[in-house]
Amino acid sequence: DARVTQTPRHKVTEMGQEVTMRCQPILGHNTVFWYRQTMMQGLELLAYFRNRAPLDDSGMPKDRFSAEMPDATLATLKIQPSEPRDSAVYFCASGSSGESYEQYFGPGTRLTVT
Amino acid sequence: GIQVEQSPPDLILQEGANSTLRCNFSDSVNNLQWFHQNPWGQLINLFYIPSGTKQNGRLSATTVATERYSLLYISSSQTTDSGVYFCAVERMDSNYQLIWGAGTKLIIKP
Numbered sequence: 530d531a532r533v534t535q536t537p538r539h540k541v542t543e544m545g546q547e548v549t550m551r552c553q554p555i556l557g558h559n560t561v562f563w564y565r566q567t568m569m570q571g572l573e574l575l576a577y578f579r580n581r582a583p584l585d586d587s588g589m590p591k592d593r594f595s596a597e598m599p600d601a602t603l604a605t606l607k608i609q610p611s612e613p614r615d616s617a618v619y620f621c622a623s624g625s626s627g628e629s630y631e632q633y634f635g636p637g638t639r640l641t642v643t
Numbered sequence: 644g645i646q647v648e649q650s651p652p653d654l655i656l657q658e659g660a661n662s663t664l665r666c667n668f669s670d671s672v673n674n675l676q677w678f679h680q681n682p683w684g685q686l687i688n689l690f691y692i693p694s695g696t697k698q699n700g701r702l703s704a705t706t707v708a709t710e711r712y713s714l715l716y717i718s719s720s721q722t723t724d725s726g727v728y729f730c731a732v733e734r735m736d737s738n739y740q741l742i743w744g745a746g747t748k749l750i751i752k753p
Contacts, residue, residue: 560739571743577739618684624739626739630691631674631688632731634678637685
């Protein structure tokens with residue numbers, strides 16, 4: 530049963546702390562996306578990678594957010610330092626550019642920054 | 644940029660009813676997907692349908708690319724169909740980025 534996994538599922542932290550979210554894309558998928566969802570803004574694309582190379586991170590606040598793919602089975606999104614306005618659900622999605630272009634979403638990480 | 648509009652924004656139905664959700668987009672697209680976000684927040688792929696018609700059980704979808712719209716049909720609604728339905732499109736020149744509609748919030752009452 531191929532699916533995108535994300536850890537942690539929930540994270541509560543204090544302002545100023547570092548937060549790291551992890552994503553394991555579906556095996557064989559070469560494109561990974563990070564999204565953020567809030568009630569006010571809906572779904573926003575933060576960054577995405579193809580074959581582990583960053584293609585676009587224009588949606589990300591560069592001063593505090595960073596996204597990497599250390600290997601084909603792991604993508605990370607870090608926030609340092611975290612702020613209350615970062616509270617949101619962060620989704621990872623993966624897809625395969627050689628197939629149907631469908632994106633498959635993980636269960637999300639619900640982040641609360643107090 | 645491309646605009647994606649979904650209608651209606653909200654829909655409340657009794658169990659067993661049928662419904663049609665609409666997605667209009669303002670430019671040619673490579674890709675169109677329908678997603679269901681359930682009350683627990685999970686985003687589930689329903690259809691990848693840049694054109695044509697597909698069916699999966701009680702759900703079906705039709706995209707008329709030349710007229711820039713897509714329809715999602717839900718027949719014999721069940722309470723588990725409740726949630727938000729999103730349409731997302733990929734522009735022709737976008738290199739795989741999806742543009743999302745605001746969603747249709749569906750509530751199915753028992």
